[in-house]
Amino acid sequence: MEDVLNLRDTRLTLAGNAGPVEILRGITLSVQRGESLGLIGPSGSGKSSLLMLMGGLERASAGQVTALGQDLTAMNEDQLARFRRGNMGIVFQSFHLIPTMTALENVALPLELAGIEGAFDRAAEELAAVGLAARGGHYPAELSGGEQQRVALARAAAPRPALFLADEPTGNLDAANGAAIMDLLFDLRDRHGATLILVTHAPELAERCDRVIRLADGRIETGITA
Template sequence: MIRVDNVSKTVRSGSEELTILKGISMEIKAGQSVAIVGASGSGKSTLLGLLAGLDSPSSGYIHLQGEDVTAMTEDERAALRARAVGFVFQSFQLLPTLTALENVMLPLELSSAKGARERALELLEQVGLSARAGHYPRQLSGGEQQRVALARAFVVEPDILFADEPTGNLDAVNGGHIEELLFAMNQQRGTTLVLVTHEPHLAELCERRFEMRDGQLAEQH
């Protein structure tokens, strides 16, 4: 499903070169849930971005569903994401000018799928927000916003779901709800889940755990 071969990422900061990821390799099988933990600045988010094809590595290869992401153009990677990838972000990332329903419909519209409205409503129902479909993000609480984001992530029935600190901006109660929903929906659909988190108990819920330290990745057993 996901294969990473000796991936490095270097960025230029002023006149200095900064190596964020150093020769990372890993393999994730279809349907697995994987947590990546590590301190701030250890390179977790950079790795997540590379895995999802949001950015390209300085060296090495990444294969997603058997396709070499590193050889693709930006638009090809976008097409792959539209087809097979879902996202959940720490800061929810809902479009403020769209209603909850329209936010969920957005990825379906991006891939010109039919029946977007019905499917979006169905997903909102699943996260328990069908009554608030016409509300704008600013009218929703943080927990509700993240539930909308979950509905948006699952509406395209992605093969892989990437989650970046999905409970990081929520209190314990709301965070707990989101965790439950995330794992329930994931299991229901058999989606591969790649999760970046600070929170040990969230990582515990995943089948496999990796730790990032100084740009290097090690699996915890």
Template sequence: MTPPDSRRFPDGAVVSARGLAQRVTTADGELTILADIDLTVAPGETLAITGASGSGKSTLLGLLAGLDRPSAGEVMLLGAALSELDEDARARLRAGRVGFVFQSFQLLPALSALENILLPLELAGHRDARARAADWLARVGLAERASHTPRQLSGGEQQRVALARAFATDPQIVFADEPTGNLDADTGARIIDLLFELNARAGTTLVLVTHDAALATRCARRMHLVAGRVAARAPA
């Protein structure tokens, strides 16, 4: 594992970025999606990244999680400089230490609810994987639906399974991309309650991407993007 670069990044940050930029080349020339992003997220902190559609918030999430490489700038995740790692090393860094919640749930259709939670545990090599998965399924209130496949579950239930999957490996950080985007308001609210409850109990760092300003206020810190640049931070 690469040691944290204390010259450029504050000690102890779970994730931090300096001068982050993402540009793509299109038929009409170069398009800037993100520019001049600096941020630091301390352990246990919750950060909301907000902005309208196309403001670059999901791109930023992808860069912070090491799913993509930036055009410029540097990301430190869990003490490692991502630019110095190849894709497989970044994957190894994520294993068991980074959780994800997606707008489209991303559950595997052939696996049951329990097995979907089991998947990251098996991949991280947890010994008591099955018991742990069952425990997490119970924590999200779906113990009796263990053998049901995603297509037998409602949207809200699927996202609860996805939450359990994200937290099951005791990750140090969870990235959530529009977790209520595919849900109705009531169900969305319940999911968010559950997300923050699980996060608070586990003391996990949470980076939440949302276009919903009200939801963002539940995070300790907020960062608003406009056209790929930081337009506002709260608290300032």
């Protein structure tokens, strides 16, 4: 199968009060098209930092990150933003919705920025796909936490990305809403034929992935098939 993401001896070092701090210490990893990959490990192990490197939201200190055949480490910030907009859907623990925009406008925004015709029609389709067809005119403050995360999922899915990156997407939700969000995330992955990379502390969520990678102290500790 085709690799859609490759990291070669990737390292991340950030400045700290007491000097440089090594966050990631030589990560080499390939992810195939259509695969679902779970990233697990204790807090501070580097899971979220690794996801940020994969999405071009953090720049590697050394090594190479290649996504969909493009070298992210060679791109500037504008190029990375354009690449993400067309190829990646990213969902965070915090919903990051724009409070002054309705649910429909939040989902349509990345489509409009990308110059996609029929942005609002597609946004309405994606809201319907996550069960919010009747809530498009509501602002984030008028939605529950579960509904806000559904809007965030619809926004991530609307550009039809090849890669879904999710960082603890159920972390701010109760068990019932969290389970529903995970069902929707995997359904969106299947519907769009995308690759899913999921950071989670929950073993039951990781077990739904095709493969699980455990990180410890900035390194890959084990790679097992779920």
